Amino acid sequence: MIELIFADRCTGCNACVRICPTNVLEPGKNAPPAIARQEDCQTCFLCELYCEADALYVAPNCDEMVAVDAGAIAASGLLGQFRRDSGWHEWAGQSPNLHWRMGELFARAKAG
Amino acid sequence: MSLTLETDVLIIGGGLAGCWAAIAAAEAGAEVVLADKGYCGTSGVTATAGPNHWWVPPDPDRRAQAVRERNARALGLADPRWMARIIDTTWRTLPTLADYYDHSITAGGVPHYQSLRGPEYLRALRRYAEVRGVRILDHSPALELLLHADGAVAGARGLQRQEAPPAGRDWTVRAAGVVVATGGCAFLAKLLGSRNNTGDGHLMAAEAGARLSGMEFSTYHTVAERHSTQTRSASYAFADYFDAAGRPIDTGTDPDVTLPLARALLAGPVYATLARMPADLRAILHQIQPAILLPFQRQGIDPFTQRFPITLHGEGTVRGTGGLRLADEDCQTDVPGLYAAGDAATRELIAGAVSGGGAQNSAWAVSSGTWAGQAAARLAHGRGRRTGEAVDAAGGAGLRPTQGKGTGMPQAAQLTRQLYDGVRSEMLPYDKILFRRAPVLRRSSDTLADLWRAARDHLAPGRDATARVRAREAAALVACARWVTASALARTESRGLHRREDAAALDPAQTHRLVSGGLDAVWVAPEGAAVSTQVA
Numbered sequence: 001m002i003e004l005i006f007a008d009r010c011t012g013c014n015a016c017v018r019i020c021p022t023n024v025l026e027p028g029k030n031a032p033p034a035i036a037r038q039e040d041c042q043t044c045f046l047c048e049l050y051c052e053a054d055a056l057y058v059a060p061n062c063d064e065m066v067a068v069d070a071g072a073i074a075a076s077g078l079l080g081q082f083r084r085d086s087g088w089h090e091w092a093g094q095s096p097n098l099h100w101r102m103g104e105l106f107a108r109a110k111a112g
Numbered sequence: 113m114s115l116t117l118e119t120d121v122l123i124i125g126g127g128l129a130g131c132w133a134a135i136a137a138a139e140a141g142a143e144v145v146l147a148d149k150g151y152c153g154t155s156g157v158t159a160t161a162g163p164n165h166w167w168v169p170p171d172p173d174r175r176a177q178a179v180r181e182r183n184a185r186a187l188g189l190a191d192p193r194w195m196a197r198i199i200d201t202t203w204r205t206l207p208t209l210a211d212y213y214d215h216s217i218t219a220g221g222v223p224h225y226q227s228l229r230g231p232e233y234l235r236a237l238r239r240y241a242e243v244r245g246v247r248i249l250d251h252s253p254a255l256e257l258l259l260h261a262d263g264a265v266a267g268a269r270g271l272q273r274q275e276a277p278p279a280g281r282d283w284t285v286r287a288a289g290v291v292v293a294t295g296g297c298a299f300l301a302k303l304l305g306s307r308n309n310t311g312d313g314h315l316m317a318a319e320a321g322a323r324l325s326g327m328e329f330s331t332y333h334t335v336a337e338r339h340s341t342q343t344r345s346a347s348y349a350f351a352d353y354f355d356a357a358g359r360p361i362d363t364g365t366d367p368d369v370t371l372p373l374a375r376a377l378l379a380g381p382v383y384a385t386l387a388r389m390p391a392d393l394r395a396i397l398h399q400i401q402p403a404i405l406l407p408f409q410r411q412g413i414d415p416f417t418q419r420f421p422i423t424l425h426g427e428g429t430v431r432g433t434g435g436l437r438l439a440d441e442d443c444q445t446d447v448p449g450l451y452a453a454g455d456a457a458t459r460e461l462i463a464g465a466v467s468g469g470g471a472q473n474s475a476w477a478v479s480s481g482t483w484a485g486q487a488a489a490r491l492a493h494g495r496g497r498r499t500g501e502a503v504d505a506a507g508g509a510g511l512r513p514t515q516g517k518g519t520g521m522p523q524a525a526q527l528t529r530q531l532y533d534g535v536r537s538e539m540l541p542y543d544k545i546l547f548r549r550a551p552v553l554r555r556s557s558d559t560l561a562d563l564w565r566a567a568r569d570h571l572a573p574g575r576d577a578t579a580r581v582r583a584r585e586a587a588a589l590v591a592c593a594r595w596v597t598a599s600a601l602a603r604t605e606s607r608g609l610h611r612r613e614d615a616a617a618l619d620p621a622q623t624h625r626l627v628s629g630g631l632d633a634v635w636v637a638p639e640g641a642a643v644s645t646q647v648a
């Protein structure tokens with residue numbers, strides 16, 4: 001579930017509020033969005049994909065809220081990785097979309 | 113202030129099927145409004161996944177063979193004509209996305225149209241729909257349908273949950289034709305991308321008089337790292353599984369590992385490793401499926417060298433096959449002017465008793481959406497909007513309690529939570545769903561009937577937008593759970609996704625679809641039967 005919004009990175013664009021499919025976030029008043037309905041979070045990471053400031057962190061645990069170390073996460077290089085690997089925004093053209101090779105996973109696993 | 117609109121076609125749900133329906137209706141010249149509970153572009157189970165569509169070139173022999181092969185696996189409940197139709201419509205429709213999706217160019221310079229990455233696909237569909245003039249209402253769940261005196265659908269009502277907080281803003285859309293594309297019902301399982309898929313459309317349509325079909329085929333499960341939502345099975349094709357003592361679990365030769373894994377999980381923790389994935393694929397996995405590695409990296413797990421705990425997430429009807437019954441080739445339901453598309457509709461027609469995941473379901477969403485959108489547009493041209501006529505609101509449980517808050521009844525928020533938890537505990541445990549038995553099904557049926565009465569009589573969520581949406585979801589979840597349970601009881605055999613421990617064999621005499629319906633009194637009947645049997 002979503003755990004962190006980094007105030008020092010957030011530009012207040014509210015893209016995450018708009019695109020979160022389950023309406024977890026609420027716009028802040030001169031502040032970053034608030035995580036208002038964490039229990040509705042479906043751990044889909046899509047807010048991270050749409051945040052051009054890499055200001056959000058979704059913890060991988062979908063069953064319970066977990067303690068997270070904001071400092072360690074900011075230092076880890078994990079912020080923005082989904083966007084980078086997906087080749088979105090400024091990463092366009094730098095990480096090709098190889099989704100079309102998915103069938104190969106099944107086929108080669110089957111072939112042994 | 114509420115939002116009131118008149119239009120030709122209203123689409124409820126903006127996932128794969130809803131977007132294609134909206135585009136088709138707009139291209140047929142209709143004015144179109146699309147309302148999604150979430151954000152059209154990120155909502156629905158495709159936006160987080162990467163659907164591969166059934167893709168067979170227009171060579172009559174190849175197509176006939178594809179249909180024959182698939183029909184042979186459908187255990188007698190599919191219809192080859194519908195299969196042929198979706199192959200053809202998908203082939204002609206998918207390439208029209210080219211202006212909005214950057215298709216990979218594969219061998220021979222051919223664009224790869226059939227297997228698309230979810231977030232990019234839905235983003236493209238949103239743009240495509242917007243360019244065609246579709247008016248999109250985000251965060252605007254529909255709560256109930258509106259009906260004409262003659263029983264035809266007249267539009268819908270809902271709530272814009274991000275406007276005017278905390279109450280939200282009501283919306284009313286009057287339309288000549290309405291397409292329900294609200295997806296399957298995932299029963300609040302942790303299936304990736306499925307939180308909004310609570311069966312709202314099934315309930316709304318049933319309240320208007322629609323029937324369902326195939327609800328017993330709702331047992332599909334997908335493996336994921338424990339506590340993670342990443343139900344992406346491709347990588348797990350390379351998985352080896354172990355029990356807590358490190359002993360390998362024999363998953364047999366069938367690619368469907370659900371039953372052996374469920375048995376092992378009922379006995380204790382299960383671990384997996386993806387060590388068999390070849391190095392060249394590991395190196396590009398993040399560019400095939402960028403999200404699948406995130407949970408591993410964030411927990412410091414190397415899935416290729418280490419063993420990690422896994423779980424199975426249930427999917428309800430999402431990659432099952434049950435849903436709203438279709439009365440004609442336009443995907444019209446039993447309610448005039450009300451169409452169903454995608455996972456909200458039964459997929460028995462194209463998949464029979466086994467899952468249509470992997471290729472059929474996406475092709476179905478594209479095709480059924482396209483047909484429903486076109487038909488709704490035709491209806492609007494032919495019959496007009498009928499906006500001068502008085503209409504009735506069809507919604508009940510979770511909207512208009514029949515009694516006040518009963519004595520001893522909890523507050524609405526607490527009751528909603530009890531309904532959520534009650535549905536989860538009947539619809540998600542492996543032993544209840546994958547290994548069905550009559551006595552357990554009967555107990556579930558009684559429990560769910562009690563939950564339904566509580567929802568119908570006492571659920572009064574007040575004015576808060578979130579509470580109103582959740583209350584309606586709770587009622588829909590209970591209704592869907594009851595149709596599933598009643599259908600599972602009525603099918604006294606095992607067939608495809610539906611497995612009965614107490615009737616392990618397929619019974620050739622039951623080679624027919626089971627239609628279900630009813631709200632207070634739930635019933636199930638073989639398709640075409642004159643009388644229905646009330647079972648709960």
Ligand SMILES: Cc1cc2nc3c(=O)[nH]c(=O)nc-3n(C[C@H](O)[C@H](O)[C@H](O)COP(=O)(O)OP(=O)(O)OC[C@H]3O[C@@H](n4cnc5c(N)ncnc54)[C@H](O)[C@@H]3O)c2cc1C
Pocket residue numbers: 124125126127128129130147148149150151155156157158159161162163164165166252253254255293294295296303304308309310312313343344430431453454455456468469470471472473474475477
């Ligand atoms: C992990 C995964 C992988 C898959 N991969 C494949 C594949 O490779 N090939 C294949 O053929 N199929 C695949 N499928 C199945 C395929 O994704 C579905 O068949 C397809 O997404 C169905 O589209 P849909 O529009 O009917 O439903 P969804 O995409 O689920 O969309 C439903 C929409 O309805 C909205 N909604 C719900 N309630 C309301 C309401 N009350 N008011 C307004 N809107 C509402 C939701 O917000 C959502 O946007 C996969 C499914 C999953 C879960």
Ligand code: SF4
Pocket residue numbers: 005009010011012013014015016017032033050051052053054055056
């Ligand atoms: S999308 Fe990112 S930058 Fe924009 S408001 Fe959300 S967290 Fe802040």
Ligand code: SF4
Pocket residue numbers: 001002019020021022023024025040041042043044045046047048058
């Ligand atoms: S992970 Fe998905 S559901 Fe959770 S806050 Fe982000 S966008 Fe919303």
